[in-house]
Amino acid sequence: MTEPFVHIDRVSMRYGGVEGTLALRDASLAVGEGEFVAVVGPSGCGKSTLMRLVTGLWPPTEGTVVVNGREVTGPLSIAGMAFQNPTLLPWRRILPNVMLPLEVVRPHRGQLRAQRAQYERKARDLLKMVGLEGFEDRYPWQLSGGMQQRASLCRALVHDPRLLMLDEPFGALDVFTREDLWDVLQSVWMAKKPTVILVTHDLKEAVYLADRVLIMSARPGRIIAERRVPYPRPRRLDQTYEAEFQAIVHELRDRIAEARKGETADAR
Known part of the structure:
Protein backbone atom coordinates (compact mmCIF):
# COMPACT_ATOMS: atom_id res chain seq x y z
CA MET A 1 0.00 0.00 0.00
CA THR A 2 1.33 3.44 -0.96
CA GLU A 3 2.20 5.70 1.95
CA PRO A 4 0.03 8.87 2.11
CA PHE A 5 1.71 12.12 1.15
CA VAL A 6 0.09 13.85 4.14
CA HIS A 7 -0.57 11.81 7.26
CA ILE A 8 -2.01 13.29 10.44
CA ASP A 9 -1.98 10.64 13.16
CA ARG A 10 -4.08 11.12 16.33
CA VAL A 11 -3.24 14.79 16.63
CA VAL A 18 -3.20 23.07 30.15
CA GLU A 19 -6.40 25.02 30.83
CA GLY A 20 -6.59 26.50 27.33
CA THR A 21 -8.92 25.74 24.41
CA LEU A 22 -8.74 22.23 22.96
CA ALA A 23 -9.10 22.86 19.22
CA LEU A 24 -8.39 19.32 17.97
CA ARG A 25 -8.61 15.97 19.73
CA ASP A 26 -7.33 12.69 18.29
CA ALA A 27 -7.66 13.92 14.70
CA SER A 28 -6.36 11.69 11.91
CA LEU A 29 -6.40 11.93 8.13
CA ALA A 30 -4.44 10.68 5.14
CA VAL A 31 -4.10 12.38 1.75
CA GLY A 32 -2.47 10.74 -1.27
CA GLU A 33 0.04 12.54 -3.48
CA GLY A 34 -1.71 14.52 -6.18
CA GLU A 35 -5.08 14.21 -4.45
CA PHE A 36 -7.46 17.16 -4.01
CA VAL A 37 -9.19 17.03 -0.62
CA ALA A 38 -11.65 19.52 0.90
CA VAL A 39 -12.23 19.86 4.65
CA THR A 49 -5.70 24.69 12.91
CA LEU A 50 -5.23 21.58 10.77
CA MET A 51 -3.79 23.79 8.04
CA ARG A 52 -1.24 25.33 10.37
CA LEU A 53 -0.18 21.95 11.72
CA VAL A 54 0.31 20.43 8.26
CA THR A 55 2.42 23.36 7.07
CA GLY A 56 4.54 23.33 10.23
CA LEU A 57 3.50 26.78 11.43
CA TRP A 58 2.46 25.27 14.79
CA PRO A 59 3.52 22.02 16.48
CA PRO A 60 0.77 19.67 17.72
CA THR A 61 0.22 19.19 21.43
CA GLU A 62 -0.04 15.43 20.84
CA GLY A 63 0.34 13.12 17.85
CA THR A 64 2.38 13.39 14.69
CA VAL A 65 2.14 15.12 11.33
CA VAL A 66 4.08 13.52 8.45
CA VAL A 67 4.43 15.07 4.98
CA ASN A 68 6.32 13.37 2.17
CA GLY A 69 7.58 10.68 4.54
CA ARG A 70 9.07 13.08 7.11
CA GLU A 71 7.68 14.28 10.40
CA VAL A 72 6.86 17.99 10.28
CA THR A 73 8.96 19.92 12.80
CA GLY A 74 8.94 23.39 11.22
CA PRO A 75 7.67 25.38 8.21
CA LEU A 76 7.58 23.36 4.98
CA SER A 77 9.42 24.63 1.90
CA ILE A 78 7.39 22.27 -0.33
CA ALA A 79 4.08 23.93 0.63
CA GLY A 80 2.31 26.86 -0.97
CA MET A 81 -0.49 28.68 0.87
CA ALA A 82 -3.37 30.99 0.00
CA PHE A 83 -5.86 32.50 2.43
CA GLN A 84 -9.24 34.24 2.41
CA ASN A 85 -7.56 37.64 2.21
CA PRO A 86 -5.03 37.97 -0.62
CA THR A 87 -2.29 39.43 1.69
CA LEU A 88 -0.37 40.91 -1.24
CA LEU A 89 2.26 43.48 -0.30
CA PRO A 90 0.72 46.86 -1.25
CA TRP A 91 4.05 48.51 -2.09
CA ARG A 92 5.01 45.80 -4.58
CA ARG A 93 3.70 45.46 -8.10
CA ILE A 94 1.97 42.20 -9.02
CA LEU A 95 4.93 40.46 -10.65
CA PRO A 96 7.30 41.03 -7.68
CA ASN A 97 4.46 39.99 -5.35
CA VAL A 98 4.09 36.69 -7.18
CA MET A 99 7.86 36.13 -7.11
CA LEU A 100 8.16 36.75 -3.35
CA PRO A 101 8.42 33.05 -2.33
CA LEU A 102 11.42 32.70 -4.64
CA GLU A 103 13.27 35.15 -2.41
CA VAL A 104 12.54 33.05 0.69
CA VAL A 105 12.20 29.36 -0.16
CA ARG A 106 15.18 27.11 -0.71
CA PRO A 107 16.70 26.27 -3.15
CA HIS A 108 15.17 29.08 -5.19
CA ARG A 109 16.47 31.96 -3.08
CA GLY A 110 20.05 30.86 -3.83
CA GLN A 111 19.35 30.64 -7.55
CA LEU A 112 17.16 33.70 -8.06
CA ARG A 113 19.89 36.16 -8.98
CA ALA A 114 21.49 33.90 -11.59
CA GLN A 115 18.19 32.61 -12.98
CA ARG A 116 15.97 35.68 -12.59
CA ALA A 117 14.87 35.72 -16.24
CA GLN A 118 13.77 32.08 -16.05
CA TYR A 119 11.89 32.62 -12.78
CA GLU A 120 10.26 35.78 -14.09
CA ARG A 121 9.09 33.89 -17.17
CA LYS A 122 7.53 31.24 -14.92
CA ALA A 123 5.70 33.93 -12.91
CA ARG A 124 4.43 35.56 -16.08
CA ASP A 125 3.23 32.19 -17.40
CA LEU A 126 1.26 31.63 -14.18
CA TYR A 139 -0.21 47.48 -7.72
CA PRO A 140 -2.63 45.30 -5.71
CA TRP A 141 -4.93 48.24 -4.99
CA GLN A 142 -5.40 48.68 -8.74
CA LEU A 143 -6.94 45.20 -9.04
CA SER A 144 -10.34 43.88 -8.00
CA LEU A 163 1.53 20.64 -1.41
CA LEU A 164 -0.99 23.46 -1.83
CA MET A 165 -2.88 24.56 1.30
CA LEU A 166 -5.94 26.76 0.72
CA PHE A 176 -19.80 34.90 -9.82
CA THR A 177 -16.14 35.69 -9.13
CA ARG A 178 -15.92 32.71 -6.80
CA GLU A 179 -17.24 30.34 -9.48
CA ASP A 180 -14.82 31.78 -12.05
CA LEU A 181 -11.95 31.03 -9.67
CA TRP A 182 -13.16 27.49 -9.11
CA ASP A 183 -12.50 26.88 -12.79
CA VAL A 184 -9.14 28.65 -12.58
CA LEU A 185 -8.11 26.43 -9.67
CA GLN A 186 -9.40 23.30 -11.40
CA SER A 187 -7.30 24.16 -14.49
CA VAL A 188 -4.20 24.82 -12.39
CA TRP A 189 -4.61 21.54 -10.52
CA MET A 190 -5.11 19.57 -13.73
CA ALA A 191 -1.99 21.16 -15.24
CA LYS A 192 0.33 20.79 -12.25
CA LYS A 193 -1.25 18.08 -10.03
CA PRO A 194 -0.08 19.30 -6.60
CA THR A 195 -1.56 17.70 -3.51
CA VAL A 196 -4.28 20.12 -2.37
CA ILE A 197 -6.03 20.53 0.98
CA LEU A 198 -8.84 23.07 0.76
CA VAL A 199 -10.59 24.38 3.88
CA THR A 200 -13.98 25.83 3.03
CA HIS A 201 -17.43 26.59 4.42
CA ASP A 202 -18.89 26.42 0.90
CA LEU A 203 -20.18 22.87 0.40
CA LYS A 204 -20.87 23.46 -3.29
CA GLU A 205 -17.26 24.57 -3.70
CA ALA A 206 -16.00 21.50 -1.87
CA VAL A 207 -17.97 19.09 -4.06
CA TYR A 208 -17.07 20.91 -7.28
CA LEU A 209 -13.33 20.92 -6.64
CA ALA A 210 -12.38 17.93 -4.50
CA ASP A 211 -11.80 14.22 -4.99
CA ARG A 212 -12.91 13.65 -1.38
CA VAL A 213 -14.69 15.86 1.15
CA LEU A 214 -13.69 15.30 4.79
CA ILE A 215 -16.20 16.29 7.49
CA MET A 216 -15.05 17.50 10.90
CA SER A 217 -16.86 17.29 14.20
CA ALA A 218 -17.57 20.30 16.39
CA TYR A 231 -17.39 13.29 -11.07
CA PRO A 232 -14.46 13.07 -13.53
CA ARG A 233 -12.61 16.23 -14.52
CA PRO A 234 -12.90 18.71 -16.02
CA ARG A 235 -16.09 19.52 -14.16
CA ARG A 236 -18.63 22.02 -15.43
CA LEU A 237 -20.51 24.65 -13.46
CA ASP A 238 -23.85 23.50 -14.87
CA GLN A 239 -23.28 20.16 -13.08
CA THR A 240 -23.74 21.98 -9.76
CA TYR A 241 -27.46 22.33 -10.56
CA GLU A 242 -27.98 18.62 -11.26
CA ALA A 243 -29.95 16.51 -8.77
CA GLU A 244 -27.06 14.15 -7.96
CA PHE A 245 -24.71 17.05 -7.21
CA GLN A 246 -27.31 18.77 -5.03
CA ALA A 247 -27.93 15.50 -3.18
CA ILE A 248 -24.25 15.29 -2.22
CA VAL A 249 -24.30 18.90 -0.99
CA HIS A 250 -27.40 18.22 1.13
CA GLU A 251 -25.84 15.04 2.50
CA LEU A 252 -22.80 17.04 3.65
CA ARG A 253 -25.03 19.74 5.13
CA ASP A 254 -26.95 17.13 7.11
CA ARG A 255 -23.73 15.66 8.52
CA ILE A 256 -22.50 19.10 9.60
CA ALA A 257 -25.88 19.86 11.18
CA GLU A 258 -25.53 16.64 13.19
CA ALA A 259 -22.05 17.72 14.28
CA ARG A 260 -23.42 21.10 15.39
CA LYS A 261 -26.11 19.39 17.45
CA GLY A 262 -23.34 17.50 19.18
CA GLU A 263 -21.64 20.79 19.99
CA THR A 264 -24.88 22.17 21.44
CA ALA A 265 -25.40 19.06 23.56
CA ASP A 266 -21.83 19.24 24.90
CA ALA A 267 -22.37 22.85 25.91
CA ARG A 268 -25.41 22.05 28.09
Missing part, protein backbone atom coordinates in the same frame (compact mmCIF):
# COMPACT_ATOMS: atom_id res chain seq x y z
CA SER A 12 -4.50 17.03 19.41
CA MET A 13 -3.96 20.78 19.67
CA ARG A 14 -4.58 22.93 22.73
CA TYR A 15 -4.09 26.70 22.83
CA GLY A 16 -3.14 28.58 25.98
CA GLY A 17 -1.61 25.87 28.12
CA VAL A 40 -15.61 21.11 5.90
CA GLY A 41 -17.29 21.37 9.27
CA PRO A 42 -18.97 23.68 11.78
CA SER A 43 -17.42 27.07 12.50
CA GLY A 44 -14.63 26.84 15.05
CA CYS A 45 -14.10 23.10 14.57
CA GLY A 46 -10.36 23.40 13.96
CA LYS A 47 -10.16 23.39 10.15
CA SER A 48 -7.64 26.23 10.02
CA LEU A 127 -0.32 35.07 -14.39
CA LYS A 128 -1.30 34.34 -17.98
CA MET A 129 -2.80 31.00 -16.92
CA VAL A 130 -5.13 32.73 -14.43
CA GLY A 131 -6.08 35.57 -16.78
CA LEU A 132 -3.80 38.31 -15.44
CA GLU A 133 -1.54 38.81 -18.45
CA GLY A 134 -0.94 42.53 -18.84
CA PHE A 135 -1.39 43.29 -15.13
CA GLU A 136 2.15 42.43 -14.03
CA ASP A 137 3.08 46.07 -13.36
CA ARG A 138 -0.07 47.05 -11.48
CA GLY A 145 -10.62 41.43 -5.13
CA GLY A 146 -10.97 38.50 -7.51
CA MET A 147 -7.91 39.57 -9.48
CA GLN A 148 -5.91 39.92 -6.26
CA GLN A 149 -6.91 36.40 -5.28
CA ARG A 150 -5.75 35.11 -8.68
CA ALA A 151 -2.39 36.76 -8.05
CA SER A 152 -2.24 35.18 -4.59
CA LEU A 153 -2.84 31.77 -6.15
CA CYS A 154 0.06 32.40 -8.54
CA ARG A 155 2.28 33.37 -5.61
CA ALA A 156 1.37 30.11 -3.85
CA LEU A 157 2.34 28.14 -6.97
CA VAL A 158 5.43 29.96 -8.27
CA HIS A 159 7.95 27.77 -6.42
CA ASP A 160 6.29 24.57 -7.70
CA PRO A 161 5.03 23.36 -4.31
CA ARG A 162 4.13 19.70 -4.05
CA ASP A 167 -7.78 28.32 3.68
CA GLU A 168 -11.12 29.78 2.52
CA PRO A 169 -9.39 31.36 -0.50
CA PHE A 170 -12.61 32.50 -2.19
CA GLY A 171 -14.76 33.17 0.88
CA ALA A 172 -14.70 36.97 0.60
CA LEU A 173 -15.70 37.09 -3.08
CA ASP A 174 -19.08 37.40 -4.78
CA VAL A 175 -20.63 34.23 -6.15
CA ARG A 219 -14.69 21.48 18.59
CA PRO A 220 -12.56 19.73 19.65
CA GLY A 221 -12.36 18.77 16.01
CA ARG A 222 -11.63 15.43 14.40
CA ILE A 223 -12.51 13.83 11.07
CA ILE A 224 -15.83 12.00 11.50
CA ALA A 225 -16.73 11.12 7.90
CA GLU A 226 -15.70 11.46 4.28
CA ARG A 227 -17.58 11.66 1.00
CA ARG A 228 -15.93 10.70 -2.27
CA VAL A 229 -16.99 12.85 -5.24
CA PRO A 230 -17.84 10.71 -8.30
Whole structure:
Protein backbone atom coordinates (compact mmCIF):
# COMPACT_ATOMS: atom_id res chain seq x y z
CA MET A 1 0.00 0.00 0.00
CA THR A 2 1.33 3.44 -0.96
CA GLU A 3 2.20 5.70 1.95
CA PRO A 4 0.03 8.87 2.11
CA PHE A 5 1.71 12.12 1.15
CA VAL A 6 0.09 13.85 4.14
CA HIS A 7 -0.57 11.81 7.26
CA ILE A 8 -2.01 13.29 10.44
CA ASP A 9 -1.98 10.64 13.16
CA ARG A 10 -4.08 11.12 16.33
CA VAL A 11 -3.24 14.79 16.63
CA SER A 12 -4.50 17.03 19.41
CA MET A 13 -3.96 20.78 19.67
CA ARG A 14 -4.58 22.93 22.73
CA TYR A 15 -4.09 26.70 22.83
CA GLY A 16 -3.14 28.58 25.98
CA GLY A 17 -1.61 25.87 28.12
CA VAL A 18 -3.20 23.07 30.15
CA GLU A 19 -6.40 25.02 30.83
CA GLY A 20 -6.59 26.50 27.33
CA THR A 21 -8.92 25.74 24.41
CA LEU A 22 -8.74 22.23 22.96
CA ALA A 23 -9.10 22.86 19.22
CA LEU A 24 -8.39 19.32 17.97
CA ARG A 25 -8.61 15.97 19.73
CA ASP A 26 -7.33 12.69 18.29
CA ALA A 27 -7.66 13.92 14.70
CA SER A 28 -6.36 11.69 11.91
CA LEU A 29 -6.40 11.93 8.13
CA ALA A 30 -4.44 10.68 5.14
CA VAL A 31 -4.10 12.38 1.75
CA GLY A 32 -2.47 10.74 -1.27
CA GLU A 33 0.04 12.54 -3.48
CA GLY A 34 -1.71 14.52 -6.18
CA GLU A 35 -5.08 14.21 -4.45
CA PHE A 36 -7.46 17.16 -4.01
CA VAL A 37 -9.19 17.03 -0.62
CA ALA A 38 -11.65 19.52 0.90
CA VAL A 39 -12.23 19.86 4.65
CA VAL A 40 -15.61 21.11 5.90
CA GLY A 41 -17.29 21.37 9.27
CA PRO A 42 -18.97 23.68 11.78
CA SER A 43 -17.42 27.07 12.50
CA GLY A 44 -14.63 26.84 15.05
CA CYS A 45 -14.10 23.10 14.57
CA GLY A 46 -10.36 23.40 13.96
CA LYS A 47 -10.16 23.39 10.15
CA SER A 48 -7.64 26.23 10.02
CA THR A 49 -5.70 24.69 12.91
CA LEU A 50 -5.23 21.58 10.77
CA MET A 51 -3.79 23.79 8.04
CA ARG A 52 -1.24 25.33 10.37
CA LEU A 53 -0.18 21.95 11.72
CA VAL A 54 0.31 20.43 8.26
CA THR A 55 2.42 23.36 7.07
CA GLY A 56 4.54 23.33 10.23
CA LEU A 57 3.50 26.78 11.43
CA TRP A 58 2.46 25.27 14.79
CA PRO A 59 3.52 22.02 16.48
CA PRO A 60 0.77 19.67 17.72
CA THR A 61 0.22 19.19 21.43
CA GLU A 62 -0.04 15.43 20.84
CA GLY A 63 0.34 13.12 17.85
CA THR A 64 2.38 13.39 14.69
CA VAL A 65 2.14 15.12 11.33
CA VAL A 66 4.08 13.52 8.45
CA VAL A 67 4.43 15.07 4.98
CA ASN A 68 6.32 13.37 2.17
CA GLY A 69 7.58 10.68 4.54
CA ARG A 70 9.07 13.08 7.11
CA GLU A 71 7.68 14.28 10.40
CA VAL A 72 6.86 17.99 10.28
CA THR A 73 8.96 19.92 12.80
CA GLY A 74 8.94 23.39 11.22
CA PRO A 75 7.67 25.38 8.21
CA LEU A 76 7.58 23.36 4.98
CA SER A 77 9.42 24.63 1.90
CA ILE A 78 7.39 22.27 -0.33
CA ALA A 79 4.08 23.93 0.63
CA GLY A 80 2.31 26.86 -0.97
CA MET A 81 -0.49 28.68 0.87
CA ALA A 82 -3.37 30.99 0.00
CA PHE A 83 -5.86 32.50 2.43
CA GLN A 84 -9.24 34.24 2.41
CA ASN A 85 -7.56 37.64 2.21
CA PRO A 86 -5.03 37.97 -0.62
CA THR A 87 -2.29 39.43 1.69
CA LEU A 88 -0.37 40.91 -1.24
CA LEU A 89 2.26 43.48 -0.30
CA PRO A 90 0.72 46.86 -1.25
CA TRP A 91 4.05 48.51 -2.09
CA ARG A 92 5.01 45.80 -4.58
CA ARG A 93 3.70 45.46 -8.10
CA ILE A 94 1.97 42.20 -9.02
CA LEU A 95 4.93 40.46 -10.65
CA PRO A 96 7.30 41.03 -7.68
CA ASN A 97 4.46 39.99 -5.35
CA VAL A 98 4.09 36.69 -7.18
CA MET A 99 7.86 36.13 -7.11
CA LEU A 100 8.16 36.75 -3.35
CA PRO A 101 8.42 33.05 -2.33
CA LEU A 102 11.42 32.70 -4.64
CA GLU A 103 13.27 35.15 -2.41
CA VAL A 104 12.54 33.05 0.69
CA VAL A 105 12.20 29.36 -0.16
CA ARG A 106 15.18 27.11 -0.71
CA PRO A 107 16.70 26.27 -3.15
CA HIS A 108 15.17 29.08 -5.19
CA ARG A 109 16.47 31.96 -3.08
CA GLY A 110 20.05 30.86 -3.83
CA GLN A 111 19.35 30.64 -7.55
CA LEU A 112 17.16 33.70 -8.06
CA ARG A 113 19.89 36.16 -8.98
CA ALA A 114 21.49 33.90 -11.59
CA GLN A 115 18.19 32.61 -12.98
CA ARG A 116 15.97 35.68 -12.59
CA ALA A 117 14.87 35.72 -16.24
CA GLN A 118 13.77 32.08 -16.05
CA TYR A 119 11.89 32.62 -12.78
CA GLU A 120 10.26 35.78 -14.09
CA ARG A 121 9.09 33.89 -17.17
CA LYS A 122 7.53 31.24 -14.92
CA ALA A 123 5.70 33.93 -12.91
CA ARG A 124 4.43 35.56 -16.08
CA ASP A 125 3.23 32.19 -17.40
CA LEU A 126 1.26 31.63 -14.18
CA LEU A 127 -0.32 35.07 -14.39
CA LYS A 128 -1.30 34.34 -17.98
CA MET A 129 -2.80 31.00 -16.92
CA VAL A 130 -5.13 32.73 -14.43
CA GLY A 131 -6.08 35.57 -16.78
CA LEU A 132 -3.80 38.31 -15.44
CA GLU A 133 -1.54 38.81 -18.45
CA GLY A 134 -0.94 42.53 -18.84
CA PHE A 135 -1.39 43.29 -15.13
CA GLU A 136 2.15 42.43 -14.03
CA ASP A 137 3.08 46.07 -13.36
CA ARG A 138 -0.07 47.05 -11.48
CA TYR A 139 -0.21 47.48 -7.72
CA PRO A 140 -2.63 45.30 -5.71
CA TRP A 141 -4.93 48.24 -4.99
CA GLN A 142 -5.40 48.68 -8.74
CA LEU A 143 -6.94 45.20 -9.04
CA SER A 144 -10.34 43.88 -8.00
CA GLY A 145 -10.62 41.43 -5.13
CA GLY A 146 -10.97 38.50 -7.51
CA MET A 147 -7.91 39.57 -9.48
CA GLN A 148 -5.91 39.92 -6.26
CA GLN A 149 -6.91 36.40 -5.28
CA ARG A 150 -5.75 35.11 -8.68
CA ALA A 151 -2.39 36.76 -8.05
CA SER A 152 -2.24 35.18 -4.59
CA LEU A 153 -2.84 31.77 -6.15
CA CYS A 154 0.06 32.40 -8.54
CA ARG A 155 2.28 33.37 -5.61
CA ALA A 156 1.37 30.11 -3.85
CA LEU A 157 2.34 28.14 -6.97
CA VAL A 158 5.43 29.96 -8.27
CA HIS A 159 7.95 27.77 -6.42
CA ASP A 160 6.29 24.57 -7.70
CA PRO A 161 5.03 23.36 -4.31
CA ARG A 162 4.13 19.70 -4.05
CA LEU A 163 1.53 20.64 -1.41
CA LEU A 164 -0.99 23.46 -1.83
CA MET A 165 -2.88 24.56 1.30
CA LEU A 166 -5.94 26.76 0.72
CA ASP A 167 -7.78 28.32 3.68
CA GLU A 168 -11.12 29.78 2.52
CA PRO A 169 -9.39 31.36 -0.50
CA PHE A 170 -12.61 32.50 -2.19
CA GLY A 171 -14.76 33.17 0.88
CA ALA A 172 -14.70 36.97 0.60
CA LEU A 173 -15.70 37.09 -3.08
CA ASP A 174 -19.08 37.40 -4.78
CA VAL A 175 -20.63 34.23 -6.15
CA PHE A 176 -19.80 34.90 -9.82
CA THR A 177 -16.14 35.69 -9.13
CA ARG A 178 -15.92 32.71 -6.80
CA GLU A 179 -17.24 30.34 -9.48
CA ASP A 180 -14.82 31.78 -12.05
CA LEU A 181 -11.95 31.03 -9.67
CA TRP A 182 -13.16 27.49 -9.11
CA ASP A 183 -12.50 26.88 -12.79
CA VAL A 184 -9.14 28.65 -12.58
CA LEU A 185 -8.11 26.43 -9.67
CA GLN A 186 -9.40 23.30 -11.40
CA SER A 187 -7.30 24.16 -14.49
CA VAL A 188 -4.20 24.82 -12.39
CA TRP A 189 -4.61 21.54 -10.52
CA MET A 190 -5.11 19.57 -13.73
CA ALA A 191 -1.99 21.16 -15.24
CA LYS A 192 0.33 20.79 -12.25
CA LYS A 193 -1.25 18.08 -10.03
CA PRO A 194 -0.08 19.30 -6.60
CA THR A 195 -1.56 17.70 -3.51
CA VAL A 196 -4.28 20.12 -2.37
CA ILE A 197 -6.03 20.53 0.98
CA LEU A 198 -8.84 23.07 0.76
CA VAL A 199 -10.59 24.38 3.88
CA THR A 200 -13.98 25.83 3.03
CA HIS A 201 -17.43 26.59 4.42
CA ASP A 202 -18.89 26.42 0.90
CA LEU A 203 -20.18 22.87 0.40
CA LYS A 204 -20.87 23.46 -3.29
CA GLU A 205 -17.26 24.57 -3.70
CA ALA A 206 -16.00 21.50 -1.87
CA VAL A 207 -17.97 19.09 -4.06
CA TYR A 208 -17.07 20.91 -7.28
CA LEU A 209 -13.33 20.92 -6.64
CA ALA A 210 -12.38 17.93 -4.50
CA ASP A 211 -11.80 14.22 -4.99
CA ARG A 212 -12.91 13.65 -1.38
CA VAL A 213 -14.69 15.86 1.15
CA LEU A 214 -13.69 15.30 4.79
CA ILE A 215 -16.20 16.29 7.49
CA MET A 216 -15.05 17.50 10.90
CA SER A 217 -16.86 17.29 14.20
CA ALA A 218 -17.57 20.30 16.39
CA ARG A 219 -14.69 21.48 18.59
CA PRO A 220 -12.56 19.73 19.65
CA GLY A 221 -12.36 18.77 16.01
CA ARG A 222 -11.63 15.43 14.40
CA ILE A 223 -12.51 13.83 11.07
CA ILE A 224 -15.83 12.00 11.50
CA ALA A 225 -16.73 11.12 7.90
CA GLU A 226 -15.70 11.46 4.28
CA ARG A 227 -17.58 11.66 1.00
CA ARG A 228 -15.93 10.70 -2.27
CA VAL A 229 -16.99 12.85 -5.24
CA PRO A 230 -17.84 10.71 -8.30
CA TYR A 231 -17.39 13.29 -11.07
CA PRO A 232 -14.46 13.07 -13.53
CA ARG A 233 -12.61 16.23 -14.52
CA PRO A 234 -12.90 18.71 -16.02
CA ARG A 235 -16.09 19.52 -14.16
CA ARG A 236 -18.63 22.02 -15.43
CA LEU A 237 -20.51 24.65 -13.46
CA ASP A 238 -23.85 23.50 -14.87
CA GLN A 239 -23.28 20.16 -13.08
CA THR A 240 -23.74 21.98 -9.76
CA TYR A 241 -27.46 22.33 -10.56
CA GLU A 242 -27.98 18.62 -11.26
CA ALA A 243 -29.95 16.51 -8.77
CA GLU A 244 -27.06 14.15 -7.96
CA PHE A 245 -24.71 17.05 -7.21
CA GLN A 246 -27.31 18.77 -5.03
CA ALA A 247 -27.93 15.50 -3.18
CA ILE A 248 -24.25 15.29 -2.22
CA VAL A 249 -24.30 18.90 -0.99
CA HIS A 250 -27.40 18.22 1.13
CA GLU A 251 -25.84 15.04 2.50
CA LEU A 252 -22.80 17.04 3.65
CA ARG A 253 -25.03 19.74 5.13
CA ASP A 254 -26.95 17.13 7.11
CA ARG A 255 -23.73 15.66 8.52
CA ILE A 256 -22.50 19.10 9.60
CA ALA A 257 -25.88 19.86 11.18
CA GLU A 258 -25.53 16.64 13.19
CA ALA A 259 -22.05 17.72 14.28
CA ARG A 260 -23.42 21.10 15.39
CA LYS A 261 -26.11 19.39 17.45
CA GLY A 262 -23.34 17.50 19.18
CA GLU A 263 -21.64 20.79 19.99
CA THR A 264 -24.88 22.17 21.44
CA ALA A 265 -25.40 19.06 23.56
CA ASP A 266 -21.83 19.24 24.90
CA ALA A 267 -22.37 22.85 25.91
CA ARG A 268 -25.41 22.05 28.09
